[in-house]
Amino acid sequence: MTLLSKMLVILSLFAPLPGAIAAQDAFPTGTAISLLQWQHFVPRYDAWFDNWAQAWGEANNVTVSIDRVNFAELPSSLAAEIDAGQGHTIIELPSSPASYIQGLHDLSDINKQALAMFGKRLDHCKAITYLSFIDVYYGFASGYSLNHGNYDIELWTEAGYPHGPKSYEDLLAGGRAIFQSTGIPVGIGISSEIDSEMANREVIWSFGGSVQDENENVVLNSASTIAAVKYLAQLQNEAMTAEVFGWTGASNNQALIAGEASFILNPDSAYRSLQKIDPAAAANIGFTPALLGPAGAFGGTHILISVIPAYVQGIQLQAAKQFILDFTANYSEVTYNSELFNLPCFPATVKELDSWLEKDPFGSVPADKFAILKTAIDRSVNFGYPGVSSPAIAQVYAEHIIPNMIAQVALGKKSAEDAVAQATERVEEIFAFWRAQNLVGGDN
Amino acid sequence: MASASAALNPHRYLMDDRRFVGVIFLVPALLYILLLVGLPFLLAIAFGFSDVTVGNTELNFIGFDNFVAVWENDIFRQVFGNTVMFTLVSQIFILIFANILAIIFTQEFTGKWFARFIFILPWATPVSLAAIGWLWMFDTKYSPIDYLLLQTGFLGPKGILSNSRNLYWLANPVLSQISVIFVQVWRMTPLATVILMAGLSSIPTDILDQAEVDGSRFMRTLLQVKLPLILPIMVIALLFSMITMFGDMTVVYVLTRGGPVDYTRIIGLYSFQIGIEGGNLAQGAAMALFAFPLLLALALLMLRTASRAEVR
Numbered sequence: 001m002t003l004l005s006k007m008l009v010i011l012s013l014f015a016p017l018p019g020a021i022a023a024q025d026a027f028p029t030g031t032a033i034s035l036l037q038w039q040h041f042v043p044r045y046d047a048w049f050d051n052w053a054q055a056w057g058e059a060n061n062v063t064v065s066i067d068r069v070n071f072a073e074l075p076s077s078l079a080a081e082i083d084a085g086q087g088h089t090i091i092e093l094p095s096s097p098a099s100y101i102q103g104l105h106d107l108s109d110i111n112k113q114a115l116a117m118f119g120k121r122l123d124h125c126k127a128i129t130y131l132s133f134i135d136v137y138y139g140f141a142s143g144y145s146l147n148h149g150n151y152d153i154e155l156w157t158e159a160g161y162p163h164g165p166k167s168y169e170d171l172l173a174g175g176r177a178i179f180q181s182t183g184i185p186v187g188i189g190i191s192s193e194i195d196s197e198m199a200n201r202e203v204i205w206s207f208g209g210s211v212q213d214e215n216e217n218v219v220l221n222s223a224s225t226i227a228a229v230k231y232l233a234q235l236q237n238e239a240m241t242a243e244v245f246g247w248t249g250a251s252n253n254q255a256l257i258a259g260e261a262s263f264i265l266n267p268d269s270a271y272r273s274l275q276k277i278d279p280a281a282a283a284n285i286g287f288t289p290a291l292l293g294p295a296g297a298f299g300g301t302h303i304l305i306s307v308i309p310a311y312v313q314g315i316q317l318q319a320a321k322q323f324i325l326d327f328t329a330n331y332s333e334v335t336y337n338s339e340l341f342n343l344p345c346f347p348a349t350v351k352e353l354d355s356w357l358e359k360d361p362f363g364s365v366p367a368d369k370f371a372i373l374k375t376a377i378d379r380s381v382n383f384g385y386p387g388v389s390s391p392a393i394a395q396v397y398a399e400h401i402i403p404n405m406i407a408q409v410a411l412g413k414k415s416a417e418d419a420v421a422q423a424t425e426r427v428e429e430i431f432a433f434w435r436a437q438n439l440v441g442g443d444n
Numbered sequence: 445m446a447s448a449s450a451a452l453n454p455h456r457y458l459m460d461d462r463r464f465v466g467v468i469f470l471v472p473a474l475l476y477i478l479l480l481v482g483l484p485f486l487l488a489i490a491f492g493f494s495d496v497t498v499g500n501t502e503l504n505f506i507g508f509d510n511f512v513a514v515w516e517n518d519i520f521r522q523v524f525g526n527t528v529m530f531t532l533v534s535q536i537f538i539l540i541f542a543n544i545l546a547i548i549f550t551q552e553f554t555g556k557w558f559a560r561f562i563f564i565l566p567w568a569t570p571v572s573l574a575a576i577g578w579l580w581m582f583d584t585k586y587s588p589i590d591y592l593l594l595q596t597g598f599l600g601p602k603g604i605l606s607n608s609r610n611l612y613w614l615a616n617p618v619l620s621q622i623s624v625i626f627v628q629v630w631r632m633t634p635l636a637t638v639i640l641m642a643g644l645s646s647i648p649t650d651i652l653d654q655a656e657v658d659g660s661r662f663m664r665t666l667l668q669v670k671l672p673l674i675l676p677i678m679v680i681a682l683l684f685s686m687i688t689m690f691g692d693m694t695v696v697y698v699l700t701r702g703g704p705v706d707y708t709r710i711i712g713l714y715s716f717q718i719g720i721e722g723g724n725l726a727q728g729a730a731m732a733l734f735a736f737p738l739l740l741a742l743a744l745l746m747l748r749t750a751s752r753a754e755v756r
Contacts, residue, residue, distance in 0.1 A: 079498045079720045099723025102499025191615075192701040241608065243584045245704035246615025254585050310499075391497075391723060398722035399519075399714075400702070407705045411617065422518055429513060433724055436495065 026061040033064055033319050036078075036088040038071035041253075041269035041341060048337035056326060062319050072193070072249060075100075075398070078307070085311045089320045094145075094302045095194055096128055096383055099391035099398070101138040101439060105308040110321045111137040114328060118346035125345035127382035128303045128389040133216065133441040142328040142349075143335070143342040144303040145267035147198055148376045149288030150252075155184060155262045156286075164263070167292040168206060168231060171263060175239035178262045185240045187261035189247025190232065190407045192400035196247050198300035198383070199265040200402050204228040205385060206293025211396060211427060214386040216442035218431050221424035224295065229406050229416040236410040245407055256285065267302065268370070272339050275364070283365040289376035299380040304342065336361070340370060343377065392434040396427055485736075491729035498723040510730035519706055520714065520731065527710040527735070530621070531689050534628040538685055539678070541629065542636035547666070549637065550644045567634035575698035578627045582613035582699065589613070614700050617707040624708050627695050632685050639681035643674035679750040683743060690739060711735050 035053065040046050050066060057064035067088065069077060074093045081087025082103035091097075097104065111129070115121060122144075129139035151164035155178045165171040175186035189196030204210060209225030212218055236244060243251070255261035256270040257277060264270060268287075275282035290299030308320050327334070331349035334342050339362050344350040357370040364370065384393040396402070405423035408414040414422070434440040458464055492510055494503040514520050549560055566574060581589055590610045593599040599606055613619045647670060655665045671678075693712030696702060702709030702717070711731060719728015 075721050076716075079723065082498055083501065099497070100499045102497060104499065192703040241610075242612040242615045243610070244615070246584045246612060246620070246700070251584070258585060260585065395718070395722035395724055398717050400717075404703070404705045407703070411705065413705070426517065426519065429517070430722075430724075433495075433513075433727065437497065437500075 026059075027315055027319050029061060031060075031062045031315050031319050033062055033089040033316060033323060034087075035064065035066045035090045035092070036074070036081075037066070037068055037092040038074060038094060039068045040338065041267075042272055042337075042339045045334075045338040045341070048333065052327075052330065052333065053323075056323060060319065060322065062323075064323075070249075071095075078309070082309050082311070087309065087311070089312050089316055090306050090308055090323065092304055092306045094304055095397060096389040096394040097139060097305060097307050098131065098389050099394040099434075100307075101131060101136070101391060102437075103310050104138045105310055105312065105317065106136050106138065107140050107308065107321070107324075108135075108137045110140055110325055114140070114325060114346065117325070118328065119348045121346050122377075122380075124301050124380055124382035124385075125303055127384060127387075129305055130388060131390060131439065132388050133390070133439065139305040139307045140324050140328075141303045141305050141345045142324070142331060143344055144301045144380075145269075145341050146343055146373060146376055146380055147202065147265050147267060147290070147300040147302070148373060149263060149291060150256060150266055150271055151263045151286050151288060152178075152184070152259075152261075153284050153286045155182065164286050164288045165291060166288070168203065168235075171291055172231070172235050172239065175235065175262060179239045182262075184260060184262050185243075186235065187247075187252065187255040187264045188232075188235070188240065188244060189251060190236060190244045190403050190410060191247035192403060193248055194302070194397075195249060195252055195266065196244075196403045197397055197400065198302065200232065200406055201383070201385075202265065202290060202298055202300050203232055203293065204402070205298035205381065206291065206295060207231065208293075208295030210386060211393065211402070212384065212387045212390075212431075212442070216387050216390060216392075216431070216440050217444050218424060218428050218442070220427050221420050226416045226420050227294070229409050229420060232406045233410040233416065245411070257281075265300075267341055268339070269341055272341070272362070275362070279363075279365070287369060287372045287376075289372055290379040297379045298385065299376055301380045301382065303345070303382065340373075343373075390434065390440045391437070392427075392431045392440045395430045395434070399426070399430075401426055488729045488733055491726050492733050494726050496726045496729075498720065498725050501725075506726075510727045511733075513727060514731045514734060519709075520734075522706050523709045523711055523714045524734065526621075526706070526708065527690060527712075528738075530625060530628065530708075530710060531686055534625050534632065534689055535682060535686055537625070537629045538633050538636050539682060541633045542640050542681065543671075543678075545633065545637045546640035546644055549641055564634045564638065566631045567638075569631075571631060571692070571694045572698060574631055575627065575695045578623070578630075578695075579614075579699055582623050584610060584612050584615055587611070587613060615704055617704055620700050620704060620708050624696055624699060627699065628689055628692075631695075632689065636681045636685050639677060639684070640674060643677035644670060646677075647673050676750040679746050683746045686742065687739060690735060 046068065053064045053066060071094050074091065075095065075097065078091045078093065078097060078100060082100055125141040125144060129141045130137050149164060156162065156164050156174055159174045159177045161170055161174045165174050171186065179185050188199045190200065204225055207224045207228035209220070209222050209228050211220050252264045252266040253270040253273050256264055257274050259281065271282060271285055274285065290297040306324050308317065312320060328346065328349060331344045331346070332352060335344060335350045335353065340356060344353065347353065354374065357373050359367045360370050383389045383397070401423050405419045408419045409416045428444065431440055431442070490503055493505055493507065495506050496503055545563065549556065581587060587610065590599060593605065594609055598604050599609055599611065601607055605611065611619060613623050651669065652665065655669050660669065691712055693710060693716055696708050696710055696713050700708040702713050711734065715728040715731040718731060719725045
């Protein structure tokens with residue numbers, strides 16, 4: 001642990017007043033905000049956040065309360081609160097809340113303020129909070145977690161890939177060889193959950209396909225998407241078990257910890273869990289950036305989006321916006337206390353990031369295990385790539401159209417052509433609905 | 445005398461009025477139905493004919509567009525089929541098990557009350573907690589059921605059922621459907637059993653004595669005396685169980701979220717995913733309403749059957 005890291009830990013334990021919080025900005029007595037967020041995969045983060053939020057509250061004369069639920073329940077909780085016209089002040093979600101945009105505050109002001117305060121923001125963080133068609137920021141992204149490959153070094157070395165797979169071709173060839181010789185499968189979900197959605201899209205993007213183009217026209221039914229679907233079906237048939245059709249948010253962790261996956265696509269939470277349970281096994285896990293496909297390499301990102309529902313008004317709204325900006329200003333502590341799970345949307349907020357990636361402050365062996373993420377960050381895109389994450393993209397996710405399309409082919413129930421055509425039909429219906437609401441651009 | 449009492453206490457006269465007391469007793473039930481069933485139902489109809497979203501609850505009338513969109517949705521047709529299949533198959537098992545158990549639990553045996561207590565627990569357990577328990581039982585990697593099958597040679601390298609260490613209960617299309625039906629039968633059977641037990645207990649003993657005197661044995665008494673007599677109440681139990689199951693989405697939401705593919709997706713879950721998670725409240729409401737005509741017809745048919753059986 002570096003001296004700087006140690007200092008950060010000590011500072012966070014004593015819950016200091018973050019630099020961006022100024023006592024003279026204190027809010028009137030009685031101001032209260034409540035936060036709804038997910039239970040972080042890295043337990044240490046929640047403990048740190050509670051302390052930080054309380055300290056912020058004391059410094060600003062604001063009562064802060066925090067509730068946490070499973071991340072999969074956040075969209076429905078937000079929907080319920082919007083329609084009830086009451087609930088939490090700030091809700092943080094790891095998936096796009098774009099389909100609730102009409103019930104959310106326009107946060108263009110703090111997004112502009114943040115750009116002025118922190119400088120450059122990563123493109124994918126903008127694309128998942130900004131609806132270009134109506135020029136509105138419906139959310140604020142201060143950080144994200146990055147999907148990357150986690151591979152079993154020993155198994156992949158034996159298979160002839162000492163540095164893990166570099167491309168989807170390698171993944172199929174190596175994963176199949178490992179599965180045939182050891183029975184240990186590749187673990188990429190094809191199921192109705194967020195990790196599968198992300199991983200499946202990564203493959204489609206890397207083969208040149210996508211749900212929409214940058215102008216929000218539906219382009220799912222393409223030769224590239226069909227090729228990606230065929231690839232994933234082949235990968236499932238030859239290198240994976242049926243488990244991937246029932247993949248859940250916990251499956252990546254389970255598979256890696258049980259030593260029953262040669263390769264998974266996940267942020268570093270599964271690795272961190274293994275590191276605590278079995279450091280030796282964790283040392284045998286290597287990272288890869290997004291794999292190369294025929295059209296390039298594209299990594300998915302779980303962007304952490306804060307939204308403020310429209311029912312929040314007055315001084316409470318001001319306090320909420322201040323909280324978000326101050327939280328972003330302290331992203332060094334966020335990244336550190338999430339054990340490098342939360343990466344900054346505004347790189348300038350975490351100046352230590354490169355040094356932490358080059359030498360993991362949490363004892364990884366080798367110490368530079370995370371250095372590969374520097375390449376991975378360059379390959380990362382938002383959920384609606386190459387367009388923005390619109391309400392239509394959010395509904396396509398909610399209905400799990402993409403993993404279901406792929407699973408049908410992998411299970412032999414449909415041809416790739418038919419599955420993609422059927423999925424496209426549904427996606428077009430969804431886009432048409434939101435276009436009628438004047439929230440999505442494009443014309444098909 | 446009566447008028448003298450009424451003069452002394454006018455409320456006493458009022459409380460002696462059967463119609464007045466009847467209305468008083470009905471008011472709580474009527475309020476419950478109007479506020480918690482009727483109002484949301486009317487709201488769902490209004491939503492179904494509008495373009496309302498989670499974020500914008502302004503009602504703009506768009507005619508039958510949502511209903512047409514739902515009907516033309518290929519996935520919906522499979523989802524509708526799943527819902528009907530899960531409900532019907534579950535009811536068959538519930539009816540069989542509930543009858544058997546009701547007969548057992550109305551007999552005299554040691555530990556009957558304890559057995560009844562244990563048996564009622566699945567119904568008394570909140571459905572979400574019960575479903576989470578079964579989620580662990582059917583876990584793709586650490587399922588205790590798979591472990592037992594592995595230990596007994598049914599799974600594993602030379603396994604009778606599979607060479608794999610797991611059956612992947614919730615990832616296999618057929619097994620996932622079986623799992624959902626199993627959990628529904630497990631949680632709904634106690635209620636049906638209790639209703640049937642009440643029916644069996646209400647059969648006048650002189651009828652059963654007469655059957656015994658006439659030389660009727662167990663099966664004949666059961667099939668020709670008991671079952672016909674409890675038919676009306678059996679229909680009520682079935683109706684209650686079917687309607688509960690048709691509208692329930694908790695079990696599949698917790699176990700499979702509708703997967704693999706759409707094999708366990710049902711109307712309640714799909715309308716939730718579209719309307720709440722996807723923000724398209726209008727289409728979600730329209731989809732949910734598709735279940736209404738079917739349930740109404742079913743309820744009328746069954747109540748008519750029960751009524752006829754009662755008259756006979």
